[in-house]
Amino acid sequence: MSDSFNHQHAAHCETGVMSAILRRHGLDISEPMAFGLASGLAFAYLPMVKINGLPLIAYRIPPRMIIRLLSRRIAGLSMEFRKFRNEEEGMRELDRLLDEGQVVGLQTSVFFLPYFPQDMRFHFNAHNLLVYRRDGSEYQISDPVFSHVVSTDAESLQKSRFAKGVLAPKGMMYYPTSVPAEIDFKRLIPKAIKLTTRISSKRSPMPLAGVKGIRRVARKIEKLSDAEPRYANLYLGHIVRMQEEIGTGGGGFRFMYAAFLQEAADIMASDLLAEAADKMSEIGDEWRLFALMCARMSKKRYGDTFASIAGQMNKVAQMESDLYDLLSTYR
């Protein structure tokens, strides 16, 4: 079974994997739809969690949540999630499932995957991929962020499944045990949008999330003029990397969410959602401009200042706030 795998290139690993798993079991769902139904969009600023001395900034809900929320929300979908204490057992179980013809999702560390270009290999432990076949000790992989299928040896795969540290995968693997024939979009779409607006709007109970989180980072950027220039550059660069470089589909997932809103507008025949999609796409453009300003800043041209960059971020915050207000009127 599964000699050829219908590989599809995606922007983000988690949504790409879920979309591919479901598609394989006959449930056609696009990457943006998987992202939107999981209420994947967010903004989070966690100054207490440091990565190389820089605060954690994310443009989506935490890793693993997209998969978990989707499997909880879609009626009739049940997923089996397994972790392993024993590495050999984890590999044996993977082999057994592959031999049965199952396609298995894995949580892995990017650092140990040899098919990643050297410059992209960081210690990020929550990368998701699909293994669809084993040829001896070679594993055939559909990694959603690559345009083609890839493969890796057993040793590298084992290392990457059992990498230690923050978000350690602990050999996590997952596969569906039952997949419904269709999704009740009319029920799920409003529900998913509601949670997204709750998390991110100005009325959010969380001061570090959504619009409030963006404004807080903007205030922090204003104060960077007093910081050491090297730190200031790294700080801005770090935000941009989380927004663009790590596979977000551009504009920190905003373009992908706009695609979801557009798809949702068609399904629900809603003018409000169509309007929201256009606005979200414009917001993505403003995020791209913000990234451009940050990168230019380090080159000391074009006259960008910390104040102007913070101003751009506040502008985005206001646009997002208005959009969430609009979306919160959607029933």
Next chain:
Amino acid sequence: MKVKDIPQDNNSSLAGETKVIYARSDSGKIETAQTSGWDVEAVVLEQAIDEIHRQTKEAYARAVAGRTSPLEFHMYNQRMDLAMLAQAVGRFQWLVRRDFDPVRFKRLPSERLKRYADVMGLDPDSLKKLPEDYV
């Protein structure tokens, strides 16, 4: 962003691969498209890699001078920092920092050495040594 405005800047970090980006087609539909990279991404990635490089170089110089152990050099060289390494081996940061002492590091129990080596993806023997040169 329109499909025709997607940057195609051939980022070297992608090593010839492409990424998916969502953009607006002429009909107004937002759909997937390919990008070979964006200069902005190249600039910020280079900054991050330069910073790791700077720390690695500094640790190398100190290790050669006998002021730190090869462990600290390899930590940076494998793109980790103290917090990450401590978390990965499940020890307090101050305990890991103590193993940066060259004298102490030489006497490290082989079991702990192996643990450090494992989380960095190295073998214990190469962890004990410094490369001939690091530029």
